[in-house]
Amino acid sequence: DAGVIQSPRHEVTEMGQEVTLRCKPISGHDYLFWYRQTMMRGLELLIYFNNNVPIDDSGMPEDRFSAKMPNASFSTLKIQPSEPRDSAVYFCASTPTGGQPQHFGDGTRLSIL
Amino acid sequence: AQSVSQHNHHVILSEAASLELGCNYSYGGTVNLFWYVQYPGQHLQLLLKYFSGDPLVKGIKGFEAEFIKSKFSFNLRKPSVQWSDTAEYFCAVNPLGRNTGKLIFGQGTTLQVKP
Numbered sequence: 332d333a334g335v336i337q338s339p340r341h342e343v344t345e346m347g348q349e350v351t352l353r354c355k356p357i358s359g360h361d362y363l364f365w366y367r368q369t370m371m372r373g374l375e376l377l378i379y380f381n382n383n384v385p386i387d388d389s390g391m392p393e394d395r396f397s398a399k400m401p402n403a404s405f406s407t408l409k410i411q412p413s414e415p416r417d418s419a420v421y422f423c424a425s426t427p428t429g430g431q432p433q434h435f436g437d438g439t440r441l442s443i444l
Numbered sequence: 445a446q447s448v449s450q451h452n453h454h455v456i457l458s459e460a461a462s463l464e465l466g467c468n469y470s471y472g473g474t475v476n477l478f479w480y481v482q483y484p485g486q487h488l489q490l491l492l493k494y495f496s497g498d499p500l501v502k503g504i505k506g507f508e509a510e511f512i513k514s515k516f517s518f519n520l521r522k523p524s525v526q527w528s529d530t531a532e533y534f535c536a537v538n539p540l541g542r543n544t545g546k547l548i549f550g551q552g553t554t555l556q557v558k559p
Contacts, residue, residue, distance in 0.1 A: 362545040373551045374488075374534065381545060422487060429545035430476045430495075430538045435487040 333357075335436035337423050343442045349411040352439045354423030355404055364433060365398055365408050366422040374422075380406065381429075413443045446471045448537050450550035457525050458558050465520040465553050467535030476538040477518040478547065479509055483531045491533075494518065505529070527559045 336355040344350055356363045364379040378388040383400045391398070395414070400406040410417055420440050424433040451466035469475065479491040492503025499511040509520045518535060535550040 364546075374549050376546065376549075379546060386544070387546060424488075426545055430540055431545075432478060432490045432493055433488075433547060435489070437487050 335423055335425050335434050337421075337436035337439050339439060340437060341440045341442075343444065344413060345444050346414055347412045348443075349409065350413045350417075350441060350443075352408040352421050352423075352441070354406045354408070354436060356406070356423070356425030357427075357434055358404065360425035360427050360434070361403075362426045362429065362433075363400060363406050364424040364426075365406070366424065367419045368422060368438075369419045377408070415443045417441065418443050446537070446539055446548050448535055448548050448550040450533075450535055450553050452553045453551070454554045454556070456556045456558065459527055460524045461557075463520070463522040463525045463529075463555070465533055465535075465555070467518045467520065467550055469516050469518070469535075469537045469548070471516075471537065471539045474540045476540060477509075477511060478536040478538070479503065479507070479518070479520050480534040480536060480549075481531050482534065482552075488534065491520070525555070525557050527557050529555060530557045531555060 338353045361382050365377040367375045377390045378398045379386055380400045398408045420438045422435050422438045424435045426433045448469045477494040480488040481491045482488045491507050492501050494501045494511045502508045507522050509518055511518050533553045536547040538547050
């Protein structure tokens with residue numbers, strides 16, 4: 332099993348640019364989660380999907396953030412326009428059913444200059 | 445609102461010392477409980493989980509946790525820590541009654557083990 336795959340691992344870009352983070356969940360997992368981790372705010376749930384449908388996006392900080400899951404094997408988190416305060420590690424996780432342990436990807440370390 | 449509280453933000457221990465990290469949650473229904481560990485620069489990994497049955501659960505690397513329903517607690521323990529246990533530890537709760545896959549994470553506890 333390849334695990335949850337995220338790309339890119341690192342992203343450095345200038346303020347105002349569009350950033351797209353990608354995630355491939357474990358095959359057969361029906362739930363997909365996007366988290367953001369910073370020193371100041373810890374681990375925050377941004378949005379999660381069940382069977383490709385967004386269930387709870389209450390953690391998305393503002394309209395600059397959007398997430399999609401066009402099929403069961405791919406999801407994107409987009410920030411447009413990006414700001415320095417968006418700098419963080421973004422994790423994707425998946426789980427086969429509700430209540431089961433979540434499997435995390437290696438994360439994308441995002442730096443906005 | 446449901447929440448998970450980890451009592452200690454930063455713990456410093458010497459090798460071979462015993463560890464106990466506190467975790468309390470606020471939800472009156474049935475829950476699944478988890479402890480995750482995040483080693484420096486890595487992603488979160490599952491340490492152990494509790495779904496039902498024996499309230500004392502054993503996980504990887506000698507860790508265990510005890511679920512005390514009356515106290516809404518799920519404390520993590522290890523009899524003798526090693527330098528390699530230096531990491532951040534997260535308690536998480538899935539409130540089953542809400543029919544959601546979402547985990548509610550505590551704020552994390554940073555453990556530093558001195559060699």
